Amino acid sequence: MGVRSILSKPIAAYVVAQQKKWMARSAEVQAEWRQKLVSQAAQTVFGRDHHFNDIRSYDDFKQAVPIRDYEDLKPYVNRVVEGEENILWAGKPLYFAKTSGTTSGTKYIPISKDSIHNHIDSARNALLNYVNETGKSKFLDNKLIFLSGSPEMTEKAGIKTGRLSGISTHHVPAYLQANRLPSYETNCIEDWETKLEKIIDETINQPMSLISGIPPWVQMYFDRIQARTGKKIKDVFPEFDLFVYGGVNFEPYRAKLFESIGKKVDSIEFFPASEGFFAYQDKQNNEGMLLLLDTGIFYEFIPAEEFFNENPTRLSIEQVELGKNYALVINNNAGLWGYSIGDTVKFVSLDPYRVIVSGRIKHYISAFGEHVIGEEVEKAMKYACERQPEVEIVEFTVAPMVTPNEGLPYHEWLIEFAVPPKNVEQFNNDLDQKMTQLNVYYDDLITGSILRKLVITPLQKNAFIDYMRSQGKLGGQNKVPRLSNDRKIADALKKV
Structure with a gap:
């Protein structure tokens, strides 16, 4: 075993031990985050507009902070994009995650120096949970591929701007950079099909152990490899034994993906978005993903059937029930307040709180x-x-x-x-x-x-x-x- 795989086990044990501490007091942790976020943003423009200094309870919070989507929050975001400070969160964002919206055109989601840890540490901790549960860590010694967007950045008012997957590339820990594929130059190729062929050139003769990406695009990668080689993926990448995915329900793709691979491999599901990294699969044989309640986000949940009501019910974590569809609302340490991310979730466990993504509120x-x-x-x-x-x-x-x-x-x-x-x-x-x-x-x-x-x-x-x-x-x-x-x-x- 290599140094990475050996050292990962005590680190994984520590991370899981810390995780268990907040899991044991989930409701209290969320209440603490609510007040901490409100306190830290009290002197921002948004905080003053919404009387954050007067908020003492969740009822106060609901009275002060309305539910919004990006379009509703856009007047504040536009001021941040124009270079103003202390609008939604203290100072200026570290990044804008640039996404395309169906009604808002290009969206600029702020990521602060406080919130970047939610994105980076959560992805790391998901892998460490897997190491701790299974004892498998050899994959860290081989090559890892993340099929993602370009890491190239532009600037808006001096703030680096790009796709979330590209932003994350700049924060991959140094100990993994030597193992990571594709190369930076290849990752910067904008045309997907040109990029995919170059990725195959760089990976086809490498000892790939972890492959990560959205299932339909991973399937396209596998199809192109099979077209070149005439082989199953297990014969091209004998070391491949861990698939990491997110963004869509895996089930419709599972049969074809595993048929392409030619063997069963372990998998880890992520629930990331530009607005935050919300959950990950912490157990191989348990349904759902662990909702991350101690990473700078205060969550709210609206019964899906009430979402378009004038005054929908808003629930905190201790008020949710099993098996019900909820629209997910976040408040975070980048300055997103009462923000509907558009996804619906369903709780499959309340101890700990585990969710599945059940759909999109507008789909x-x-x-x-x-x-x-x-x-x-x-x-x-x-x-x-x-x-x-x-x-x-x-x-x-x-x-x-x-x-x-x-x-x-x-x-x-x-x-x-x-x-x-x-x-x-x-x-x-x-x-x-x-x-x-x-x-x-x-x-x-x-x-x-x-x-x-x-x-x-x-x-x-x-x-x-x-x-x-x-x-x-x-x-x-x-x-x-x-x-x-x-x-x-x-x-x-x-x-x-």
């Missing part, structure tokens, strides 16, 4: 009042694939067909199969049966002859890749929404 289908969410369509797909295990899915999305040329309206499932079902009709029936079990409103609409049974539209090979290319969103951290309440994506997919 749903409710053309007829059914309010179908991402978690439901993914569960239905998993069920249908289990019934016909030969099926391999590349990608899929769902959209309503409100005005068909004939017959009743329906939900259209646009699916790119790597291996199609032997019995397409049965696959269709299985999807529809599971959807009626999961969503009572959908079931009522089917039973009441408002909707007819869902329709599968198989797509040609590379349909989703071609669509993402046409949108300028190929590779990196980009994702296709699992479902939409309109037909923009569906109609575009059928044209490529």
Whole structure:
């Protein structure tokens, strides 16, 4: 064993011991963070505007700080982008994480010298949890690849600006830099397909042990390697035994990914965003990810069905319940206040607090009042694939067909199969049966002859890749929404 793998074990034991301390007092830790954040931001423009000096309790906080999305917070963010200090948080941000929003155009998410630790330490601690639980640390001695965006930076008012994955590149610990691939120069290539070929050039003869990225883009990396070599990934990378992923539900990609690899490997799920690193998988055999309650974020939870109400219920961590969908709201030490990140979560454990990401608050289908969410369509797909295990899915999305040329309206499932079902009709029936079990409103609409049974539209090979290319969103951290309440994506997919 090398020095890295040997030293990682006592460090991992220490990190897990510290983690257990805050896990034992989660509610108190969150209350402490709420008051600490309010106190530290009391003299900022936002803090003065919202009377932070008068906040003593969570009820006070809810009265003072409204729920906002980026568009609502934008007047304050714009002042930070223009170079003003002490607006949302003390001083100026260390970085802006630049993202693209559907309604706000380019978004500039502040990352402060206080909040950067949440992003970097959380990723490190996820790996150390794995080392501590499994005793496996040899992967640290071999090569590691992180499929991410360009690390190149621009500046806004003297503040370094770039993609979150690129910002994180600059904070990879020195002891891992020598093992990290691809090279900085390759990571700076903007065109995804050109970059991917160069990544393969740099990695194909290396002892890769850890591969990390969003599953559909990792799958594309594997497909290109197999096209070059004619081999399974396990034969190209015999040392590969740990897959790290985040950003999307892994289940729809699992079968095809492991078929490409040719063996089962361990995996660790992350829940990162530009606004913060919220959770990671801390146990290999437990459902869900550990919600990180002691990293500079005070969390709030809104029952998903109330999110668009004028005065939705806001809950702190000790008030949540198992199995309910909540819109996730954060307040952090970069100056995001009452900020809805757009994701919904569901608690699968309350001791400790573990979550799954159940969908996006704005990604749903409710053309007829059914309010179908991402978690439901993914569960239905998993069920249908289990019934016909030969099926391999590349990608899929769902959209309503409100005005068909004939017959009743329906939900259209646009699916790119790597291996199609032997019995397409049965696959269709299985999807529809599971959807009626999961969503009572959908079931009522089917039973009441408002909707007819869902329709599968198989797509040609590379349909989703071609669509993402046409949108300028190929590779990196980009994702296709699992479902939409309109037909923009569906109609575009059928044209490529």
